[in-house]
Amino acid sequence: MKHFLQFLVILGLGWFTQQYTPWWTLAIIGALAAFTFHKRRWTSFLIGLLGGSILWFIPAYLADIENNGLLLQKISLLFGGLSPNMLLLLTALIAGLTTGLGAWVGSAGRYLISNNGTV
Amino acid sequence: MRRLSFILALLLTIGFVLVLEHPEWVSSQPIPRLGQFMSPFTGFWKNATPQSYFFRKETIQDQHLTAPVSVQTDTLDVPHIFAQNMDDAIYVQGYLTARDRLWQMDFSARATEGRLAELFGERLIPYDTQQRRLGLSRAAHDAIAEWKKIPENLHLVERYCDGVNAYIDQLKQGELPIEFKLMGYHPEPWTPYRVALLFKAMAKTLNYGHDDIELTNLRSVLGQKAFDLLYPEYNPLQKPVVPDQGQWDSLKVRLAAKYPNRMDTIKIDSLLTSANPLPKQHPGIGSNNWAVAGQKTKSGKPILCNDPHLSLTFPSIWYMLxxxxxxxxxxGVSLAGIPAIIIGFNEQVAWGVTNVGQDVMDWYRIHWTNQNHTRYLLDGEEIPVRIVRDTILVKGKKPVILETKLTHWGPVVYDQDNQPYHGMAMKWLSNLPSTTFELNAFFGLMKAKNYKDYVQAAQHFTHPAQNLIFASNSGDIAIRVQGIFPIKKPEQGRFIQDGSQSKNDWLGFIPQDEIPQLKNPKRGFVFSANQNSTPPSYPYYYNGGFSDYRCRSIYDQLTKMSHITVQDMMQLQNDDYSYKAADALPLMLAALDTSELKPGAFPLINRLQNWNYHFQKDSLEPVLFTVWFNKLKERTWDEITQLPDSIAVFYPEDWRTIALMSDTTHNYFDMAFTEEIEDFSAIATLSFGDMMETLAEKITRRNYHWKDYNNPSINHLARLTPFSRKGINMNGQKNTINAIHGGVGPSWRMIVELTNPVKAYGVFPGGSSGNPGSIYYDNMVENWAAGKYYQLLFLKNLDMTAQQAFIKTEVFE
Structure with missing residues (x-):
């Protein structure tokens, strides 16, 4: 349950802050969530990875659907023929890794300052 | 251990973010900042405009307006602005243009100013250097100073800029045009200076013809007699814009007394090198316009047509509104970044433009008197140059300080020995200070009601000189070779001139009432197609580059036609018949010595014999003719191509080559390096073989056609291939009325019938939007290529709008 909550916090907070702040604040969101929920580092990383990926994948996917693939096709040629699907995946991966790495930092940070070290 | 894990995670995270923010650290390829670019909140996904456009009603709050402004956007994505006054209307024009074309505006201004190295790095330093040496930025500043003298003038320009800036100010990162995101920079505020810069950019596109070096070299190499034979100034087959009907008789007498002498031309001590040839104005740049009087039309009202040919680009050159x-x-259509409508119509009149092509860029050899070339001789005195310092910012490198020497004549554009025109100063009409507020011409035309208003408005237009055509619903048709033109002695400015004597300067400017003009001629039409402005009997001398063939097509067709309809005019604008092919091919075919040809030649000859001289996309004959003609030129003008590579020369014009085909009094068809003496027949036969060799593989393929050879294309301004269109399927060639030639062609086709109400039709190769992610980026391309038009929605008032289909309604208040 707490896993899911951490995931939701990333989505909700991320959705809000991404409108107004630079893309890399995802790392901070991931870190804050991981710090708060105090999970194992790998778990935190995976939740961050998943949360960040979905946070970017959904609006990107919807934009592409509404645009009938017109722009994505052109961007794909611009990226040396990287396929439209690969570009979608790359988009999700950038956000996922940023959030996941941030979550790792958050989680490791929590371990660092917590005395008992148990979860 | 815990600490190590934390530090490792922190370093990895920071490293990952930094690498995505600075892709240049890991790749020499230009890669956008991936994090920002790929973000669906700020990146390119935001430019993927939804295709299902619903009718939308929006209100935009704006405290700069004096009254609410309503904007209806029609199904072509063309905005219709309804305002209570011109101030507000022009403000909203700025706002909307910025919304659709901000990157194009910003990029064009930067390119004109010579500021591309700061975006793209050191490979653009030579480009920036040239732009700055040409003095476009200085000239734009001078223009502003002139415009400022009458505050009302500048006012509308400022309103336009306010509109652009109001849009920029509310712009979020996600809404930035995609090119800014790709290349990682931001738009700068729009200013009257940048408006003036775009005017200068147009001047460079259209007013930049100069053959001084080549003609000087050719005259030296060939001698005067041969030079006069091969490079005459006037092609008698052309139909000039304004014929001599005796209207210049008194002027001829007056001028003969005033300027009795021919130009003393200087002898050049050595031939001029061109290891690094100057970029030339594109030979395909040109345009057509014509207006037919009511006596020749079915409706009894005039019809005006215009199709300006330019380098075709995305975002589109023109912005319709x-x-x-x-x-x-x-x-009509405006230029993105400049207020007013440039080519268009109103309820009473219509107007259009083609380029005049007279040479207003002259080069003077400077006689330096010291080693470091800072002093020069003028009328026996030593004069210091004025040095202007410019800083060129360079991405990732130290700035470059550029010094430009200004002389009595103008800037010394090139200073390195391997450059053409080095040690010469350029005198160019377009970098002299403005004498008028050019935009008043277009503001005047927008509200013109009759011929008198047209003449009054036209006189504000100085450069780049245009054949400004006009028609009114009261029945007048007219054309003016509009601009300011230097008064020159015969042959002045054709060759490099001696810069040590001030008497070689221009003699003043032609008074506006003495420029060529034509109103309501008996023949019932006026027209232009970049041909000579006048026959040589016009008393002022001019030189330049003029098109030979389209003017004949238009003249002959319009002479024949009667009861003309809009559909006839559409056909004429899309005509692909070539007078050049019709002139040359019969002579070339008749000269063939069939005993010397391979058997494979006969089917080709047969095809060419049956060809109707139409440059149609799916025929092979236009390719055969074009390649054959080019090969024939190479063989004929071997005496010119044999010149050392370092000397800048060019072939005689095609019309001259064709004229010499039926002239047996010369021996230019003899090839210099062979023992035999070749005649035209031998050259035609040899070059036919050359053509077959060149095209062998393509001919056997059987699916190679004119469109593949011509490759009609529309290139993105920053040459991004995925944002460009290549291999467009269409008829035409640069010498046919439908003058598509590679990446150059009709950038806007307009037909206006001046009935009541006015009926107007138009199409351009692109769309309103500059966003490659919008369907309105290139929505008109297919119809444009097929020669189809849109009837333009010209609304008399706002109330009519309820019945029409609009995709968007906006109120600015």
Missing amino acids: QIHTPEVNSM
């Missing part, structure tokens, strides 16, 4: 106020109701 309607501007409606209580005093003005005008529609």
Whole structure:
């Protein structure tokens, strides 16, 4: 349950802050969530990875659907023929890794300052 | 251990973010900042405009307006602006243009100013250097100073800029045009200076013809007699814009007394090198316009047509719109970044432009008197140059300080020995200070009601000189070779001139009432197609580059036609018949010595014999003719191509080559390096073989056609291939009325019938939007290529709008 909550916090907070702040604040969101929920580092990383990926994948996917693939096709040629699907995946991966790495930092940070070290 | 894990995670995270923010650290390829670029909140996904456009009603709050402005956007994505006054209308024009074309505006201004190295790095330093040496930025500043003298003038320009800036100010990162995101920079505020810069960019596109070096070299190499034979100034087959009907008789007498002498031309001590040839104005740049009087039309009202040919680009060159106020109701195309409608119509009149092509860029050899070339001789005195310092910022490198020497004549553009025109100063009309507020011409035309208003408005237009054509619903048709033109002695400016004597300067400017003009001629039409402005009997001398063939097509067709309809005019604008092929091919075929040809030649000859000289996309004959003609030129002008590579020369014009085909009094067809003496027949036969060799593989393929050879294309301004269109399927060639030639062609086709109400048709190769992610980026390309038009929605008032289909309604208040 707490896993899911951490995931939701990333989505909700991320959705809000991404409108107004630079893309890399995802790392901070991931870190804050991981710090708060105090999970194992790998778990935190995976939740961050998943949360960040979905946070970017959904609006990107919807934009592409509404645009009938017109722009994505052109961007794909611009990226040396990287396929439209690969570009979608790359988009999700950038956000996922940023959030996941941030979550790792958050989680490791929590371990660092917590005395008992148990979860 | 815990600490190590934390530090490792922190370093990895920071490293990952930094690498995505600075892709240049890991790749020499230009890669956008991936994090930002790929973000669906700020990146390219935001430019993927939804295709299902619903009717939308929006209100935009704006405290700069004096009254609410309503904007209706029609199904072509063309905005119709309804304002209470011109101030507000022009403000909203700025706002909307910025919304659709901000990157194009910003990029064009930067390119004109010579500021591309700061975006793209050191490979653009030579480009920036040239732009700055040409003095476009200085000239734009001078223009502003002139415009400022009358505050009303500048006012509308400022309103336009306010509109652009209001849009920029509210712009979020996600809404930035995709090119800014790709290349990682931001738009700068729009200013009257940048408006003036774009004017100068147009001047460079259209007013930049100069053959001084080549002609000087050719005259030296060939001698005067041969030079006069091969490079005459006037092609008698052309139909000039304004014929001599005796209107210049008194002027001839007056001028003969005033300027009795021919130009003393200097002898050049050595031939001029061109290891690094100057970029030339594109030979395909040109345009058509014509207006037919009511006596020749079915409706009894004049019809005006215009199709300006330019390098075709994305975003499109033109931005279509309607501007409606209580005093003005005008529609047409504007240039992104410049207020007003440039080519268009209103309820009473229509107007259009083609380029004049007279040479207004002259070069003077400077006689330096010291080693470091800072002093020069003028009328026996030593004069110091004025040095202007410019800083060129360079991405990732130290700035470059550029010194430009200004002389009595103008800037010394090139200073390195391997450059053409080095040690010469350029005198160019377009970098002299403005004498008028050019935009008043277009503001005047937008509200013109009759011929008198047209003449009055036209006189504000100085450069780049245009054949400004006009028609009114009261029945007048007219054309003016509009601009300011230097008064020159015969042959002045054709060759490099001696810069040590001030008497070689221009003698002044032609008074506006003495420029060539034509109103309501008996023949019932006026027209231009970049041909000579006048026959040589016009008393002022001019030189330049003029097109030979399209003018004949238009003249002959319009002479024949009667009861003309809009559909006839559409056909004429898309005509692909070539007078050049019709002139040359019969002579070439008749000269073939069939005993010397391979058997494979006969089917080709047969095809060419049956060809109707139409440059149609799916025929092979236009390719055969074009390649054959080019090969024939190479063999004929071997005496010119044999010149050392370092000397800048060019072939005689095609019309001259064709004229010499039926002239047996010369021996230019003899090839210099062979023992035999070749005649035209031998050259035609040999070059036919050359053509077959060149095209062998393509001919056997059987699916190679004119469109593959011509490759009609529309290139993105920053040459991004995925944002460009290549291999467009269409008829035409640069010498046919439908003058598509590679990446150059009709950038806007307009037909206006001046009935009541006015009926107007138009199409351009692109769309309103500059966003490659919008369907309105290139929505008109297919119809444009097929020669189809859109009837333009020209609204008399706002009330009519309820019945029409609009995709968007906006109120600015």
